[in-house]
Amino acid sequence: MNDYQVKLRSFEGPLDLLLYLIKKNEVDIYDIPIAEIARQYLEYLELMRELNLDIAGEFLVMAATLLYIKSKMILPQEEINLEEEIPEEDPRRGLVQRLLEYKKFKEVAQLLKEREEEGSVVFKRFIPEGERSLEFEEEIQGFEASIFDLISAFTKVMKSIPKEEFKVVLEEEYSVEEKIDFILSLLDRKGVIYFSSIWKRIKNRMEAVVFFLALLELIRLKKIIIRQIGLFGEIKIFRPLPVAVHAGR
């Protein structure tokens, strides 16, 4: 169960994934075993690739950072530093700072989520948009837009408008099979169908054609019988004699 979740869990970003690995491995965030974590991190990227998930560029940048830190930690420190007693900064420091910062906000996010849950059980007056309602007394500051803002906004809009392409799309709204089923079930219920009553249900030419094809098909299969009473008389649709139906099946 756990493994299953792990594989499907989507990470919001490289920091999210790193925090997850740190927690999973139960290691100290201030003393990350970088070689091991980097290895697992890369494994995840590999897994994500296998699952055809989109790997954002940020994940790759972090992979490079991890490898860089790893290499820095493996390399022996230069002796000059030791002599001059300048303590070499832990190459992990920057990363740890970022992780801690991010973790704090993740916790706030969790808190907000809880509050959102709590809020979902209280209901307040709701006034639909456009009706008389109050505005929040917000300090609306706005911001100056430059000509470049306008141009970039305009380009975005233009790009979002799809190019006009005309294609003839034949929608398959009706199928012969569906109509056959319909006719048969109607016959089962009513015993007889008046041809004229069928046309009342039909919405367009396409449906009429399909309906007609269905009737022809049923006649061919000898599943229905058509009778007309007199010239221009009412056309009735019947099932053949019950015996014939059973024999047919």
Add this chain to the structure above:
Amino acid sequence: MQGDKQKLKNIIEALLFVSDKPLSLEHIREVVEVERSEIKSLIEELRQEYLSNHCFRLREVAGGYQMVTDPEYARWLRKLFRGGRKEKLSRPALETLAIIAYKQPVTKPEIEHIRGVDADGVVRTLLERGLIRIAGRKNVLGRPILYATTKKFLEYFGLNSLDDLPPLDELVKMEETDGNPQDTGEN
């Protein structure tokens, strides 16, 4: 005299009853034109009254007062609205809101640096939902847009003001015990 007071209380109640947004003391004062202290005590009376034998509560939220239903009746109200509330916020949206709430006014690159991912889509969603607003431009290269949370944000999370959020330093402390390998077994 007693009747006047009751009437004033009824007026305030009517204002709260019809408002779809939390009403600030100042806003109520503009309408009823009496002392803030008097309004405050009447609101307190209403709040007390609602606590006994009423289906609604008076809450202080987003710097104002708002009538909401008692959580006890959520079950039926959800049924009434067939589901009820809008879509819940996603994890990225909540994280981004958290960052904006504490760091405001803040630019998109600053948010992105903290979360380590692109914030374009999330910021747009939050703007559309009215939970954040544009608060101006930062005076640095490129003059990036600054974002801040709105009153609707406070209302949505049932906060009276941003001070209701815990200080980040406290979260650091929680953090340190959490990061300690000995403690992880308990979680």
